[in-house]
Amino acid sequence: MPQSAENVLDHAPLFRQPEYVEMLAKKGREENMPPREKTKEVADWTKSWEYREKNFARDSLSVNPAKACQPLGAVFVAAGFDKTLSFVHGSQGCVAYYRSHLSRHFKEPSSIVSSSMTEDAAVFGGLNNMIDGLQNAYSLYKPNMIAVSTTCMAEVIGDDLHAFITTSKQKGSVPEAFDVPFAHTPAFVGSHTTGYDNMLKGILDHFWSKAERTPSDSINLIPGFDGFAVGNNRELKRMLDVMGVKYTLLSDVSDQFDTPSDGEFRMFSGGTTIEATKDALNAKATLSLQEYCTPKTLGAIAERGQETANFHYPMGVAGTDELLMKISELTGKAIPAELELERGRLIDALADSQAWLHGKTYAIYGDPDFVYGMARFILETGGEPRHCLATNGNAAWEQQMQALFASSEHGNLCKAWGGRDLWHMRSLLATEKVDLLIGNSYGKYLERDVGTPLIRLAFPIFDRHHHHRFPTWGYQGGLRVLVTLLDKIFDKIDVDTIIPAVTDYSYDITR
């Protein structure tokens, strides 16, 4: 009997019990699967240079891409505004997917509504769905703002959000003065980072288009699409508070995706208020912490007379230095001793550990700005970010990456791969091995196939809990990233040296 009440076996050990091993072996013989030797032969071939060349020659098929579609970014950025409900116009299944996806990463509720368009709407357009949908959403969930984006279905049939929302208001779905910003977010253009940009621009356009700008000394910061936003936005705000700067985060999801368990379900929590969003027009400057999440938004802001600046996921020493110096320059506030102390502590930690990091080779994938910021920090540790891949990275990003590599003697053998997917990454890792892989949960399949240890620092992280609650930005965040790298390196050495009387001479107690 494989199972028992006293010691309940979960799936992993249960199916390794002899009864199941025998049953599965019998099933295996009846499945008409390829012979084991054939599978082995093909498996080895998939890790060859020959296969790599075939793999990189494909121009149509995408296998295990590391990107999502526009509306995900749209609902993410909208979640960062106070009591804002995302309303996605189009098929309803998409919304079920965004909600699940965000909940699985943040381990938090994700509340989004759909206009639930079906075949009749595909023929006649989704105006009635918009009219009824806005009214239902407004009546049931009582948001301060409804941010409308689109699924590809509504885009293909050409529904006009501006006209639909105007008509809905005329029909009394929501009060005339109720804020319903919108953005068209076709899934077949760009990725989730594009959707972030479009929706944010939609929200700013909504509040700013008819307003006059009266310049102030405040600054705006746009965090961008970030799986670590809970920890990172809080760290960013802490640094800004320490500097005594007046600022507004344009979209801050840190409270929305980190609500307490105290007996109350908060559908909405925190976020940028409508007042702050309106005021943000007057700011002196807007800084985007992720260039590739905000090209259109920043362009529009610049047109309104603000200074703008781009950063790439401010991770590590120089990434943080650069951001703080820019903030200091814009606001006239000096970088305080407190932050300088934190910087010194990060450098101290780097110096203490440099022998374990120097010369380590890495593969990194994720959104373009994350990959840039991560690679930059790796170079600071003396590591080599050999394979840097962003499925939603373009040629301009590749050039920026190459310039980064050229700036360090550790960058000689590094290469950026824009528009490639994780099946390409598999070929890279199989043919040109590296010590460590940095990415998201899906990287575990690469770890399984090629044995490169995975460090989870990018969205989405489904199979580890709560990492996103701690920052990776700033000097404090740098410390956390450093410890994460080191833990993986030390754990690997321990695993490799743990066999008694064979390898355990190197199973050292002090390192």
Add this chain to the structure above:
Amino acid sequence: MSYTNDGGAHKALIEEVLKAYPDKSRKRRQKHLGVAAVDGESPEANADEALGHTECDVKSNIKSLPGVMTVRGCAYAGSKGVVWGPVKDMVHISHGPVGCGQYSWSQRRNYYIGTTGVDTFVTMQFTTDFQEKDIVFGGDKKLEKVIDEINELFPLAKGITIQSECPIGLIGDDIEAVAKKKNKESGKTIVPVRCEGFRGVSQSLGHHIANDSIRDWVFDKRPVEFESTPYDVNVIGDYNIGGDAWASRILLEEMGLRVVGNWSGDATLTEIERAPKGKLNLIHCYRSMNYICRHMEEKYGMPWLEYNFFGPSQIAAGLRKIAERFDDKIKEGAERVIAKYQPLVDAVIARFRPRLEGKSVMLYVGGLRPRHVVTAYEDLGMVIAGTGYEFGHNDDYQRTGHYVKEGTLIYDDVTAYELDKFIEAIRPNLVGSGIKEKYPVQKLGIPFRQMHSWDYSGPYHGYDGFAIFARDMDMAINNPVWGLFKPPWKRGEVGAAE
């Protein structure tokens, strides 16, 4: 187990919750909410004396209202996510933009044995990743190229399915022509599936479309080598979530049957192709696969039988019901299996029932679970306060009447607003639903288990699974965290929970 729920209170609750809706929507939602009533008339009601006889008369399988936060998914989810996705030695292309395949990638825990990326492909995301030019000029050329690239890079794939996303049906692509052409060139099975997300009102139509595509593009297309025995059965509608199908198969084989196909968890194309050669189809998830069973009955004269492998009372009843269709050898086998596992059942109940006795449960799931797991909870002494289906049809609610007791709250395609209010008012000891419901419920201080993915646990089917199920429900309800919600300095307040 004999108990009733307070139907009057549940009716009043429905009225109260509906007040928040605008008139038009209130009228429509009203029809989806109800209370199980005693049913003396329906001939079906007394079909199975062991089960309850109530009537769950709610409207179902119609369009969700816009803007209300339905939990439902789409036809693509029903086809790629449920029916086709688990078939392990085929490549399933998410045909269209990148998102659908991305969000559903590796999320249903359809366990399988194989070398992923070489001879099996379940936990991979293959997509045509549509760009604007594909929408404007059509995607058939790209699809052809993608199929060629799959055949080159994944030579051991036995076949390919094309899982249509929304744009495909809107831009007039002819994926059937592509499938035929590529089948001719490569000799491999290529199945076009018209499961665009806007079709139908939920996942349900996607199941149906996927079933039909098996009928039209797999059955009788290639010669099937097969030596039959009198004991050949197919398990239909078990997706092997957390290993469910394995924990079921072991029982069927122990009683002397031969499982020649498992649809579709851990399945190969060969298992699908040879299914009509079996003697009996055993269907677990009726909702998602009854269509193909009815087809096999009509075309091949193959009977089918519904069964339920959740919880010992239903497992034993199911094993006996299945054995009835065979000779004495199998009947004896069923009794042998039931007797063999009885000590395990007794020990599980002895350990967990005292910790769960009388605890109330609210369910909101899809497929078969809103009714099938009811008796598993009752085996542990727990009671069901409410249940409902994301995408059930009228025949599901009829069958539900055989399971639930009088006064049970019934909710079809429940909205997040309604479910939240129902749960807050009833405050059950446990809620079983999905990932989107999990965190809102837990914030209220109410224990929760995901009943789609088994909350990353499982199997829950079979006797071995029942032990895990019982342990998991105990863990969920009796974890100390629920006692920590209120800070000690607030526990003295009037009305504060201890």
